[in-house]
Amino acid sequence: MYREALGEYQTKFHDVKLGLARAMSLNLGQEVSYIENAFSLESGLDVAAMNFYPPNLNSKGTIRLADHTDPGFIISLVQNLDGGLQILTHQGKWVNVHIPPNAILIQVGEHLEVLTNGKYKSRIHHVTGNYKAKRITLVTLHGPSADKFVAPAQEFVDDSHPLAYRGMTYSDGLKSNDNHEIEVQSCTAQHRILLP
Ligand SMILES: O=C(O)CCC(=O)C(=O)O
Numbered sequence: 001m002y003r004e005a006l007g008e009y010q011t012k013f014h015d016v017k018l019g020l021a022r023a024m025s026l027n028l029g030q031e032v033s034y035i036e037n038a039f040s041l042e043s044g045l046d047v048a049a050m051n052f053y054p055p056n057l058n059s060k061g062t063i064r065l066a067d068h069t070d071p072g073f074i075i076s077l078v079q080n081l082d083g084g085l086q087i088l089t090h091q092g093k094w095v096n097v098h099i100p101p102n103a104i105l106i107q108v109g110e111h112l113e114v115l116t117n118g119k120y121k122s123r124i125h126h127v128t129g130n131y132k133a134k135r136i137t138l139v140t141l142h143g144p145s146a147d148k149f150v151a152p153a154q155e156f157v158d159d160s161h162p163l164a165y166r167g168m169t170y171s172d173g174l175k176s177n178d179n180h181e182i183e184v185q186s187c188t189a190q191h192r193i194l195l196p
């Protein structure tokens with residue numbers, strides 16, 4: 001039952017993933033299949049993880065899942081209970097993420113940040129808070145193919161946008177977390193080239 005539902009979600013999500021890849025490619029001023037090709041999305045590796053947060057009434061402000069970004073092209077999230085997820089803005093402010101019922105949150109993955117030399121950014125996020133009931137989230141990471149080496153593309157590197165990342169494969173991104181999605185820590189931080 002669960003396997004069937006997850007299978008259907010992944011199948012349907014394929015169209016969402018391609019639609020976003022095409023829209024983002026055009027938004028980057030590239031041809032429509034630019035991201036699909038750069039990531040070999042047709043043979044892309046998708047990983048699913050479930051997070052379970054037991055009810056916890058006495059932990060206001062407690063971090064339930066540590067600060068991190070996730071590897072890959074995009075990451076989807078659905079939840080049974082709204083509240084808890086916070087994203088760090090580029091101004092360094094934590095904002096609460098409100099996901100309306102039946103909506104799917106999409107986040108930018110680290111490999112899209114690397115490919116675009118930081119034009120698209122994967123934002124650091126964490127989970128905090130106290131809930132009266134259990135909170136469950138289903139997270140799916142949609143990656144390039146496992147061994148596709150992703151580095152900043154020439155299109156996004158010039159004098160005013162110097163090379164800012166080393167390249168990495170998708171398996172590097174997953175491995176830097178011991179193949180354990182939930183404890184994933186920022187991987188781009190390890191691949192970032194420190195600029196003078
Ligand atoms: O459970 C959440 O709201 C966030 C989970 C998450 O960021 C993750 O699994 O990577």
Ligand SMILES: [Fe+2]
Pocket residue numbers: 068069070125
């Ligand atoms: Fe995450």
